Amino acid sequence: MIVGVEPGQPGPTSGQLRIGFTPLVSKGASTQPSRNITINDLSLTDDTSFTVTNTDTGDTTVLTGAVIDTDPTFTYVNFDENDDILPDSTRVSILISYTLEPGNYEVTDATGYVNYLSREGATRDKIRLSNNVSNTFTIAAPELTPTPEPTATPTAEPTATPTAEPTATPTAAPTAVPTAVPTATPSPTNHPKTGDDFAPALWLTLCAGSLAALALLLKKRHI
Structure with a gap:
């Protein structure tokens, strides 16, 4: 039987067989074995091997590296x-x-011996493994694990980077050249009035009278 597999159920393509026999x-x-014999008193000879045959194809495989199963079950x-x-x-x-290909198999041959502690005490004896060990089993084809369909990775929508609005370079305001204010030429008729709003002709008359009086006074002093 295949270790870890229910009797009659197919096993994996690699594992361990448990082959049992009655000495x-x-x-x-x-x-006869010693009545005080324990599992530790059992061992296998180095030439122990089992031949398994694929009953579907007739191919045989020799298995080596056997050990005693120490499980008391x-x-x-x-x-x-007696x-x-x-x-x-x-x-x-x-x-x-x-390690076997899928198919139906049977153990068809066994070689080697089981060493054990005999009734004599320290004497070790051998029991030959039976050539007619009957053990059939099936190796199943491994189940194919479906390859998961790749999950489409959504293409990231490009983040629109807004184009910075250009900062308007202020046009230098033209330096205004002030227009020269024309100097007004005063009109003779536009003089401000002075005094009691006398007219210019009146001023001239007064001045002429003053000069005449002055000249008369000077003339009197020279007499």
């Missing part, structure tokens, strides 16, 4: 009142890694 030892023989031994093992309640399970 056959004659009753009353000195080669799968490797265990029970004895009767200290002989009870075959119906004794099991040795072996784990072995595999």
Whole structure:
């Protein structure tokens, strides 16, 4: 059976097989396992291997690198009142890694031995792995993981950068050249009036009279 897979269900293309068998030892023989045997007293010879055959194609594959399954659920031994093992309640399970193509398979051959502690105490004996180990299993084709469709990355709308309105360069105001104010030539008739608003002719008459009086006075002093 395939480790981690329900019996009868197909397994992955790589994993571990658990191959179990019942050791056959004659009753009353000195080669019977010690009643005090534990899982740690079991080991496999270096030449242990299993041959699996693809029953669809006939191709065979030899698997190596096996180890004893130390899980007491799968490797265990029970004895009767005579200290002989009870075959119906004794099991040795072996784990072995595999990498196989999809298809239907069967374990068709086994080589090697199981070393164990015998009834003699310190003596180590071997039990040959059975050549008629029957273990069938199926390797399923791996499920293809659909490639997720790429999520379209929305194209970012360009951020419109407003063009800065040009700052108007003020046109230099022309320096106004003041227009010369014409100097008005006063009109003789436009003189301001003085005194009691006497007319100019009157002023001239007064002046002439004053001069005549002055001349008369001077003349009198010389007499």
